Amino acid sequence: MKCKVSKICGGCSYLNLSKEEQAQKKKQAVSELINRYHLKLKVNDIYMAEQDLQYRNKVIVGFAKEKGIIYSGLYAAKSHRVCHSENCFMHPEIINEIIKDITKMMQSMKIELYNERTGTGLLRHVLIRYAHKTDEIMIVFVTSQKMFPSRKNIVKALTSKYPQIKTIVQNINPRRTSIVLQDESIVLYGKGYITDELCGLKISFSFDSFYQIHSQQCEVLYKLAKIKLHLSPEETVLDTYCGTGTIGLTLADSCKKVTGVERNGEAINFARQNAKQNNIDNIQFVQMDSTQFMKEAKKYHTRYDAIVLDPPRAGTTKEFIENACALEPKKILYISCDPNTLMRDLVQFRKQGYVSNKVDLVDMFPRTEHVESVVLLSKMKTPANNRVLNSTKYKKKH
Ligand SMILES: C[S@@+](CC[C@H](N)C(=O)[O-])C[C@H]1O[C@@H](n2cnc3c(N)ncnc32)[C@H](O)[C@@H]1O
Numbered sequence: 001m002k003c004k005v006s007k008i009c010g011g012c013s014y015l016n017l018s019k020e021e022q023a024q025k026k027k028q029a030v031s032e033l034i035n036r037y038h039l040k041l042k043v044n045d046i047y048m049a050e051q052d053l054q055y056r057n058k059v060i061v062g063f064a065k066e067k068g069i070i071y072s073g074l075y076a077a078k079s080h081r082v083c084h085s086e087n088c089f090m091h092p093e094i095i096n097e098i099i100k101d102i103t104k105m106m107q108s109m110k111i112e113l114y115n116e117r118t119g120t121g122l123l124r125h126v127l128i129r130y131a132h133k134t135d136e137i138m139i140v141f142v143t144s145q146k147m148f149p150s151r152k153n154i155v156k157a158l159t160s161k162y163p164q165i166k167t168i169v170q171n172i173n174p175r176r177t178s179i180v181l182q183d184e185s186i187v188l189y190g191k192g193y194i195t196d197e198l199c200g201l202k203i204s205f206s207f208d209s210f211y212q213i214h215s216q217q218c219e220v221l222y223k224l225a226k227i228k229l230h231l232s233p234e235e236t237v238l239d240t241y242c243g244t245g246t247i248g249l250t251l252a253d254s255c256k257k258v259t260g261v262e263r264n265g266e267a268i269n270f271a272r273q274n275a276k277q278n279n280i281d282n283i284q285f286v287q288m289d290s291t292q293f294m295k296e297a298k299k300y301h302t303r304y305d306a307i308v309l310d311p312p313r314a315g316t317t318k319e320f321i322e323n324a325c326a327l328e329p330k331k332i333l334y335i336s337c338d339p340n341t342l343m344r345d346l347v348q349f350r351k352q353g354y355v356s357n358k359v360d361l362v363d364m365f366p367r368t369e370h371v372e373s374v375v376l377l378s379k380m381k382t383p384a385n386n387r388v389l390n391s392t393k394y395k396k397k398h
Pocket residue numbers: 209210211212240241242243244245246247261262263264267288289290291310311312313337
């Protein structure tokens with residue numbers, strides 16, 4: 001496969017590697033990190049994706065102009081430069097088609113592009129989200145100001161050509177920042193959210209709530225989480241960094257009660273809506289920073305049989321780990337999209353006496369170097385620190 005911008009954009013760095021080569025490289029990278037952090041973890045075989053092209057359900061494109069002609073594409077890695085790309089192999093075909101149509105419309109309707117240097121112009125980015133199972137599509141136009149000429153015509157043209165488009169939103173970002181989205185939005189069409197089907201549940205989400213990038217592999221990940229946790233009907237679960245509640249909702253039928261914690265208020269609203277529309281009533285959601293929640297849980301001695309954490313790439317905090325371990329859950333399930341921060345955090349968990357002997361990998365990001373990891377931790381019989389402190393070698397030395 002040939003993509004003329006793949007080296008610049010970095011979105012498919014393993015585009016031309018076979019499945020076996022990709023699996024081997026990903027396992028190798030995780031093994032090297034395990035060694036670097038002196039952890040004793042066996043790397044299990046990776047759950048490779050059946051669909052390894054056209055899987056991305058979220059796309060953000062930028063726009064630029066050359067010789068008076070507008071073009072669109074992904075941003076070059078670690079830069080603000082738009083790579084002129086039309087048929088990205090990672091996007092569902094319909095998304096590529098919609099992007100082409102929007103780009104043509106911006107040209108014919110003479111929409112001014114935002115200029116980062118001068119802070120002038122209107123259109124900054126377009127974000128598209130796609131629900132693979134239901135075929136629903138959401139489009140977000142990120143503009144520098146509220147005034148958006150031709151928006152009615154744009155909405156009409158898009159929705160009449162693509163009935164799959166269920167909602168169109170305008171997000172207003174007047175700031176001189178590289179952050180794509182800001183708080184103010186106007187729903188131009190539909191309800192402002194779309195609904196997908198995940199593990200047999202109806203899951204709704206807005207443009208600014210998290211949803212795993214590869215829907216099929218997300219199901220693989222959640223099923224694996226359920227198997228590893230092996231919950232019983234009397235057990236309670238705390239699902240931290242819960243987004244729209246998806247992990248907790250898939251676990252709710254196998255335990256007594258679930259509590260979900262998430263910082264993003266919009267995501268929490270959808271988590272509650274998702275519980276309601278699936279008639280799940282043994283789950284509650286709290287909008288709070290996960291570390292703060294953990295500190296309070298420790299203060300009030302709240303017990304959970306299992307704690308799940310699925311933090312963003314930055315991983316979790318030392319305080320989260322200390323307080324979570326102090327609650328003495330029977331199991332802790334760490335789901336991570338960045339093995340670097342995962343290994344760093346596992347060292348902290350080991351200091352608190354929670355260990356594992358294996359890591360499972362799920363290929364959430366086929367054709368890239370990225371991989372999702374899952375580790376089930378449980379309490380060591382003798383905490384590592386005590387064992388070291390009590391050892392004859394340590395005593396002799398000190
Ligand atoms: C990798 S996503 C996982 C979401 C969810 N578990 C899922 O599978 O869809 C991480 C989530 O953590 C949330 N988050 C980030 N920092 C947080 C914090 N300090 N406290 C609580 N939630 C946070 C983000 O808003 C995001 O929804």
